[in-house]
Amino acid sequence: MLTLAASTHGYWNLQTLWFFLIVVLWTGYFVLEGFDFGVGMLLPFVGRDVRERGTLIRTIGPVWDGNEVWLLVAGGATFAAFPGWYATLFSGFYLALFLVLVGLIVRGIAIEYRNKRPEEEWRRRWDTILAVSSAVPALLWGVAFADMVHGVPIDAKGDFTGNLLDLLHPYALFGGLTTLALFAFHGALFLGLRTTSVLERRAHDTAVRLALPASLLVFGFLVWTWANAASAHDKGLVPGIVPIAAMFLPFAAAAFVRAGRPGFAFAATTVSIALLTLTLFLNLYPRVLVSSTGNAFSPTIFTTSSSHYTLTVMSIIALVLTPIVLLYQTWSYWVFRARLGDGDAADVRSPLELLGRTPLGKQQH
Amino acid sequence: MDALDLARWQFAVTTLYHFLFVPLTIGLVWFLVGMQTAWYRTGDEKWLRLTRFFGKLFLINFALGVVTGIVQEFQFGMNWSAYSRYVGDIFGAPLAIEGLAAFFIESTFLGLWIFGWEHLKPKVHLGMLWLVAIGSTASAYFILAANSWMQHPVGYRLNPVTHRAEMTSIFKILTNSTLIRAFGHTVAAAVLTAAMLVLGVAAWHLRRRGDAELFAPVARIALWATLAGGVATVLLGHTQAQLMTKQQPMKMAAAEALYQTKDGAPFSLFDIGPWEKHPSKSLVSIAIPHGLSILADNSWDGKVQGINDVQAAYVQKYGPGNYEPIVGVTYWTFRIMTGLGFLAILFAAGGLWLARVPGRLERSDRFHRLALVGIGLPLVGNLSGWLFTEMGRQPWVVQGLLLTKNAVSPTVGPWSVGLTLVGFTLLYGVLAVIEAKLMIGAAKAGPDAAGTFAPDEDGRAPRIPALTY
Numbered sequence: 020m021l022t023l024a025a026s027t028h029g030y031w032n033l034q035t036l037w038f039f040l041i042v043v044l045w046t047g048y049f050v051l052e053g054f055d056f057g058v059g060m061l062l063p064f065v066g067r068d069v070r071e072r073g074t075l076i077r078t079i080g081p082v083w084d085g086n087e088v089w090l091l092v093a094g095g096a097t098f099a100a101f102p103g104w105y106a107t108l109f110s111g112f113y114l115a116l117f118l119v120l121v122g123l124i125v126r127g128i129a130i131e132y133r134n135k136r137p138e139e140e141w142r143r144r145w146d147t148i149l150a151v152s153s154a155v156p157a158l159l160w161g162v163a164f165a166d167m168v169h170g171v172p173i174d175a176k177g178d179f180t181g182n183l184l185d186l187l188h189p190y191a192l193f194g195g196l197t198t199l200a201l202f203a204f205h206g207a208l209f210l211g212l213r214t215t216s217v218l219e220r221r222a223h224d225t226a227v228r229l230a231l232p233a234s235l236l237v238f239g240f241l242v243w244t245w246a247n248a249a250s251a252h253d254k255g256l257v258p259g260i261v262p263i264a265a266m267f268l269p270f271a272a273a274a275f276v277r278a279g280r281p282g283f284a285f286a287a288t289t290v291s292i293a294l295l296t297l298t299l300f301l302n303l304y305p306r307v308l309v310s311s312t313g314n315a316f317s318p319t320i321f322t323t324s325s326s327h328y329t330l331t332v333m334s335i336i337a338l339v340l341t342p343i344v345l346l347y348q349t350w351s352y353w354v355f356r357a358r359l360g361d362g363d364a365a366d367v368r369s370p371l372e373l374l375g376r377t378p379l380g381k382q383q384h
Numbered sequence: 385m386d387a388l389d390l391a392r393w394q395f396a397v398t399t400l401y402h403f404l405f406v407p408l409t410i411g412l413v414w415f416l417v418g419m420q421t422a423w424y425r426t427g428d429e430k431w432l433r434l435t436r437f438f439g440k441l442f443l444i445n446f447a448l449g450v451v452t453g454i455v456q457e458f459q460f461g462m463n464w465s466a467y468s469r470y471v472g473d474i475f476g477a478p479l480a481i482e483g484l485a486a487f488f489i490e491s492t493f494l495g496l497w498i499f500g501w502e503h504l505k506p507k508v509h510l511g512m513l514w515l516v517a518i519g520s521t522a523s524a525y526f527i528l529a530a531n532s533w534m535q536h537p538v539g540y541r542l543n544p545v546t547h548r549a550e551m552t553s554i555f556k557i558l559t560n561s562t563l564i565r566a567f568g569h570t571v572a573a574a575v576l577t578a579a580m581l582v583l584g585v586a587a588w589h590l591r592r593r594g595d596a597e598l599f600a601p602v603a604r605i606a607l608w609a610t611l612a613g614g615v616a617t618v619l620l621g622h623t624q625a626q627l628m629t630k631q632q633p634m635k636m637a638a639a640e641a642l643y644q645t646k647d648g649a650p651f652s653l654f655d656i657g658p659w660e661k662h663p664s665k666s667l668v669s670i671a672i673p674h675g676l677s678i679l680a681d682n683s684w685d686g687k688v689q690g691i692n693d694v695q696a697a698y699v700q701k702y703g704p705g706n707y708e709p710i711v712g713v714t715y716w717t718f719r720i721m722t723g724l725g726f727l728a729i730l731f732a733a734g735g736l737w738l739a740r741v742p743g744r745l746e747r748s749d750r751f752h753r754l755a756l757v758g759i760g761l762p763l764v765g766n767l768s769g770w771l772f773t774e775m776g777r778q779p780w781v782v783q784g785l786l787l788t789k790n791a792v793s794p795t796v797g798p799w800s801v802g803l804t805l806v807g808f809t810l811l812y813g814v815l816a817v818i819e820a821k822l823m824i825g826a827a828k829a830g831p832d833a834a835g836t837f838a839p840d841e842d843g844r845a846p847r848i849p850a851l852t853y
Contacts (some may be wrong), residue, residue, distance in 0.1 A: 081496065088492075090457075091457045092480065092815055095481075098460065102472020105476070106469045109458055109460075110795060111795070120458065123454050125811070127454075130817060131447035135444065179795055180795060183606075205826075302394070325476070325551075326551060347489075347492055351496050
């Protein structure tokens with residue numbers, strides 16, 4: 020088993036490139052599905068009735084599935100570039116990942132099936148399910164990432180030897196609460212930008228209420244992460260602009276939203292999520308997981324990676340395709356840029372009603 | 385049951401369930417492409433109403449395909465970590481490419497299609513659907529590349545230091561002979577599956593004398609598509625079988641319960657063996673003389689290897705052990721799959737025969753009832769096909785390289801696998817009931833009324849709303 024000594028490979032290698040490509044994929048996932056989770060969780064608080072909640076869901080309706088593909092690609096890319104990481108992580112975090120998967124399955128179905136029937140009762144039930152199933156992965160992703168950095172029992176063969184309780188220590192739970200609150204805040208800001216009138220106002224109020232708890236949790240979590248890394252004398256510790264910016268940006272978002280600058284506030288939570296993700300990965304590098312059994316057992320990008328040939332092939336494919344994906348996903352957000360107001364998601368019950376309604380998305384241009 | 389058995393059950397349950405929805409997605413999206421393209425070119429409202437009607441069915445089905453696909457991306461790492469380490473160098477690549485090159489296209493442009501009816505120009509909006517169709521078909525190619533490598537490993541070497549398989553040629557992996565045929569077979573079966581759904585739904589409405597103007601032409605198109613899809617599925621399946629005779633002789637022999645190697649081997653029609661996992665002979669056999677040799681080798685007296693000889697050869701090559709799949713399973717799944725393929729062709733031919741007299745297709749009660757039953761048959765055929773091809777490869781997970789028993793996660797205990805197996809099964813069961821109810825409800829509700837999308841009195845084109853919400 021190679022150890023941290025393998026980091027003498029330096030930075031100019033395909034393993035490092037792929038490590039950071041995977042950081043990009045997770046960042047894309049958390050930034051995008053972060054507000055999807057937020058919208059889902061806040062459904063009962065921002066939407067007062069089934070009709071309003073329908074409008075809220077519609078803000079993510081066209082894009083949520085594309086956002087989730089960032090997760091699938093992060094999983095597939097980890098499998099292709101670091102099979103050892105993929106194997107240890109997902110067999111190790113087994114039951115936690117199962118709960119995440121159940122959450123994601125139920126959540127996708129709630130979004131897609133909610134409006135397939137007109138009964139209020141049917142929709143109300145799916146709204147509740149959507150709120151809960153959005154909160155579960157939002158919490159558990161934070162737990163899982165905190166665990167990756169904090170360390171879990173991993174033996175010399177690179178296999179996880181602990182159980183579910185090893186994943187649920189205070190630091191990991193704190194990490195879970197942090198992502199839960201940050202995604203909720205991020206989602207409230209997103210809703211404020213995507214709705215009008217009463218919904219916009221309520222989203223704004225919710226964002227104001229979430230701002231301080233979310234900011235304090237991010238701050239506390241990163242200080243704790245820093246303290247852990249310092250006490251373990253981690254070489255991967257990066258004191259500097261990345262974690263410090265991640266720490267203070269939610270406060271900036273709080274100030275912006277109070278000052279009536281929701282666009283800046285949303286940009287601030289976006290960058291904060293990206294830098295929080297980057298901080299955790301920088302803390303890991305060049306390890307991919309931390310073994311609490313012994314630092315020598317921590318798998319690294321060099322001990323878990325695919326062959327040079329596979330990494331080369333995948334680099335070419337990823338570097339060509341990822342920019343194209345970014346282009347057309349950005350375009351799809353541009354197409355659906357119009358804010359939604361109350362009534363935009365109401366049912367069309369007859370052709371007559373359909374003709375009588377104002378065209379969607381025309382009122383705010 | 386130990387963790388290995390439970391992990392295998394879990395893979396079977398989650399993957400077969402996922403594959404209930406996938407062929408319908410791939411097949412139906414091409415029907416939608418045809419309908420919306422027809423609307424774009426002719427401006428005939430009929431095609432728009434059909435696009436939106438079958439579009440709703442498509443979306444109900446698509447949602448379950450998407451969410452159960454998430455599990456597919458992660459369960460190799462969860463339950464099969466030893467496998468993941470061993471083949472990740474090769475197997476992970478097509479999975480990652482599938483996400484980057486296919487899933488992103490499929491999901492992003494589907495969102496644009498569903499919600500973009502009034503945001504995009506008609507031509508651009510139609511283009512979105514074309515891209516969804518291309519994306520979902522491409523995803524089949526990449527995932528079958530991964531699976532074909534398990535059936536017939538190419539473009540790799542075994543690293544003597546790490547004892548892992550490593551990729552030497554992505555080109556060979558993406559042009560694997562097994563893959564080319566499997567892709568054609570799968571897409572043809574997807575068209576068949578969708579065609580029989582469209583046919584069944586159309587027949588249901590014809591039976592109730594509803595909208596014959598709309599559904600009679602659709603039923604005819606679906607009959608032709610069933611015929612074409614069925615013939616293509618069977619012919620491509622035949623070329624697959626010929627290749628399999630060379631690449632996986634044990635699977636072919638097990639498909640036929642052929643124990644002794646024979647020149648001029650017969651094609652078995654009905655066979656009963658002793659009730660045990662690995663019998664060494666069959667008891668009752670009704671067969672067409674020379675049939676198998678003709679099918680497998682294009683010759684009257686071609687030699688087809690029997691199970692006992694392949695087993696002996698594998699012991700020589702790979703060491704002591706039992707290399708036979710469960711013959712009862714391979715034999716019968718193979719027969720269900722091929723039988724249903726031929727049945728679909730017969731049914732389509734019968735329907736087309738009926739349709740040559742104007743009005744008969746619209747009125748034949750028996751045809752309508754058969755078409756309704758027909759919706760389920762391709763689903764059974766699709767699942768039998770996968771059961772056959774995966775069970776027929778056992779005990780290997782990668783043919784000739786890695787045994788299934790050595791592929792399972794070493795540190796995940798039977799309780800964990802059992803718990804998640806029960807969890808997934810219950811969840812999937814509930815979702816299946818909800819999905820089926822929604823599908824039936826939407827199919828019965830029928831399309832929007834004629835004239836819904838006609839211009840108003842001032843000659844303005846009407847608003848066409850998003851497909852849901």
